[in-house]
Amino acid sequence: APRHQRWLWRALLPFHDRLEALAVFLVDYPTAAVMTLPPTSCVIARDRSDADGAGYVRLALRAAEELAAA
Numbered sequence: 001a002p003r004h005q006r007w008l009w010r011a012l013l014p015f016h017d018r019l020e021a022l023a024v025f026l027v028d029y030p031t032a033a034v035m036t037l038p039p040t041s042c043v044i045a046r047d048r049s050d051a052d053g054a055g056y057v058r059l060a061l062r063a064a065e066e067l068a069a070a
Contacts, residue, residue, distance in 0.1 A: 018068040034059040
């Protein structure tokens with residue numbers, strides 16, 4: 001959803017100085033999952049019941065936090 005895109009962009013601002021980019025690869029998987037691939041990539045499988053994208057936002061932030069800490 002567009003409102004989540006704007007919110008996600010703002011939420012990722014603190015990571016901009018530690019991550020040059022964030023490459024997100026979406027996969028179809030039966031359950032929600034996130035796997036980071038340092039230095040700047042992650043694989044995300046969102047929950048199929050996540051109709052509004054809020055779960056995806058949480059997974060993307062979790063990935064950014066993990067990658068920034070690596």
